[in-house]
Amino acid sequence: MSSLVEEINKRRTFAIISHPDAGKTTLTEKLLLYGGAIHLAGSVKARKAQKHAVSDWMEIEKQRGISVTSSVLQFDYDGFRINILDTPGHQDFSEDTYRTLMAADSAVMLIDVAKGVEEQTKKLFYVCKQRGIPVFTFVNKLDRFGKNPFDLMEEIEQVLGIRAYPMNWPIGVEGSYVGVYNRQLAQVELFEKSGAHGTTVLPSKQGNVNDEEFKALLGAEVHQALIDDIELLDMAGDTFDFDKVRKGELTPMFFGSAMSNFGVRPFLEEFLQLAPAPAPRLADSGVIYPSDPVFSAFVFKIQANMNPAHRDRLAFMRICSGKFTRGMSVYHARSGKTVKLAQPQQFLAQERTLIDEAYPGDIVGLFDPGVFGIGDTICGEKERLQFRDFPVFPPEQFARVQPKDTMRRKQFIKGMTELTQEGAVQVFRPSDYSVESFIVGVVGSLQFEVLEYRLKNEYGVDILMNRLPYGVARWLTSQAGPVEIKTLKNMESSMLVFDIHDRLVALVNNEWSLNWVMERNPEVEFLKVPADAQII
Known part of the structure; x- marks a missing residue:
């Protein structure tokens, strides 16, 4: 049986933030695809043909092609337990997004390669910075023409005031990229063309940048352009410093296309290694550490009628410390009453699983008869505390x-x-x-x-x-x-x-x-x- 600390270190809880239409819901879906949580991705473009992204469940979202509520998605990959908080991109729903960021330990900032840093992205970035949330950048839609990668790095620095460190680099000609170069491993990964239109995992071939096979595959001109770009990054770019990432001074930068699955797996694997485990939280009694054996959590979202057939109402809580067990009795700070947490659930969009236990960083859905409110603190019966107001x-x-x-x-x-x-x-x-x-x-x-x-x-x-x-x-x-x-x-x-x-x-x-x-x-x-x- 694994210890509390081991379980905490496995958790990665993050939100995906972006301007509307940057491909956020598509990226969420493709992370699930590569994580093995789903086996066939429904193209977002085919929504009107009755295929909808797995994280959009409300009918109005399917009709309009936008996310208006935050979805909570959980799956396991490569020894990690991943909690993705997929948030609305539309600025009219920024309240829901900001509340969801309260439950995240890191954020993935999605940027459209053609549009760069957009207005809503700026607002959400500053909320992350204000809360001390490390931000990772994924430059999306590399299957289309867009801005030069060096220009995007400069734009991020000038507009957001944060340095960007490319973890990988696109290989090929703008609008026709064929792979990514992993700077840490000094490794090239070329993706095969696929007629599946992003519905299945994209095959790839990996090797050293100087292998004759890759030189031949890329062609002399593209290969030399990649070598020149790498030299320029190594000479003139920042050195990677994770302390700066934690302080919000540096953002690790990745390139890919969520629609075509290009670069998604390299991003997922490297992100999971770099992203922080569950962080301490501030309460009225001081700092609450995840490894504290006393259970504590807060409610960051309430959703009525997720299942219209049952007219149910769910409260989503983020576990902050201790171990959660099904049926446990806890203290509800706002009402001052003891509450029994029955029928706890975890989610893969509309798929629900009844769970017996959960750990710090996990998001758990609780059936709510009208007891809970947004921002409510839940903790052990003997340990009375109150997390900072929302x-x-x-x-x-x-x-x-x-x-x-x-x-x-x-x-x-x-x-x-x-x-x-x-x-x-x-x-x-x-x-x-x-x-x-x-x-x-x-x-x-x-x-x-x-x-x-x-x-x-x-x-x-x-x-x-x-x-x-x-x-x-x-x-x-x-x-x-x-x-x-x-x-x-x-x-x-x-x-x-x-x-x-x-x-x-x-x-x-x-x-x-x-x-x-x-x-x-x-x-x-x-x-x-x-x-x-x-x-x-």
């Missing part, structure tokens, strides 16, 4: 939402409550609580579409949605005590609402209007998020 995101768009059919009021309230607990939207109650409606706040407008879709398809409720003209939300507080609505001045063009914890919030049109209102209420503080929350 970040909160100020909403920027608002709408009044109510059911078309008042007879569906019960289902409407249930749906709104559950989707709020998931963190899919933020919900507020009007201060003049006169009609059965909610004020919904989101970061991006696509969240409104998903809300409407899910209420209809999961709860059978058609809604009326009226967009509101507000763009700024502020939580109101005062040194003198609770803020009284009747004492506030010049709020006629603003809307006063309460959040789910009955805290008073002002919705105003824009920053100029906010400054005008603040000047007329100097005794009140207007906070971007509640006073006890961390802002992103």
Whole structure:
């Protein structure tokens, strides 16, 4: 039986981050293919032909070809237990992505070879840097024409402020690469052309860069260009220093094509050797180390209706320390109650496996009868601790939402409550609580579409949605005590609402209007998020 430390050292828990359309879901799928977790990959381009990536399970994702929720995928490869957190790339769902990064020990930053570093990639990179998460770079879509690899290295440094160290280097002509050169092993790997369009593992041939066979296969011009590139990298490039990777000063860089499987296996194998094992976590009582025998975990995601047939609700927890065993009783910090963790599950997209034990770094799904909330700490019954609060995101768009059919009021309230607990939207109650409606706040407008879709398809409720003209939300507080609505001045063009914890919030049109209102209420503080929350 392996020890706790041995199990911890086997774990690799990472998130894949990128701008939309960089091929993130495809890469996730191909890692599963090479890991032996699936045997045939469904091309993402064939989604309309009823083939969908294994990590996209929600119907709206299949229709639109985007990921709008974070998937959790687990499999074993080469002695490692891998937990992949596949996150939404679309900026309208950045809240879900940021929360998922709280559960990751490292991140794979996916970059489109033609587009380079894009806007959403920048935002997610800075969140990783802020949290001290080591970032590995995979330059994708090498089966197409794109930027020169040296230009991409320079762009990463200038745009993100981090040096890039190529672990491998593409061989061939731009848009027609035939292999990669492994710098650590001084080894060439050439990939065979395949008519399988990326659905199966791509055969390859390996050997020394100076072998006559490879010189002949590559041709004199391509071979000499590779030798010249390697010399330039060795002379002018950085030396590899993993301490700099940990500090966020250096990113190991890989090249490949997730669509055609080019370079995926070399990336997976080298990444698993380099990526960190589960890291310590900060709690109110100090640093919690994975090897601590006392069990601890936190909930970073809640998902209702993953299985529409059962209308189930799952809480995803990241184990931070100790050993998890099925049926164990734990302390739930927020409620102060003891909870029994029955029917724990691990996932390969829609495939679920009931598990008996799990270790730090692992992600476990728990059936949730409505007990858990995002950011909740779970720990041993005798050891009371609280992990650091999750970040909160100020909403920027608002709408009044109510059911078309008042007879569906019960289902409407249930749906709104559950989707709020998931963190899919933020919900507020009007201060003049006169009609059965909610004020919904989101970061991006696509969240409104998903809300409407899910209420209809999961709860059978058609809604009326009226967009509101507000763009700024502020939580109101005062040194003198609770803020009284009747004492506030010049709020006629603003809307006063309460959040789910009955805290008073002002919705105003824009920053100029906010400054005008603040000047007329100097005794009140207007906070971007509640006073006890961390802002992103």
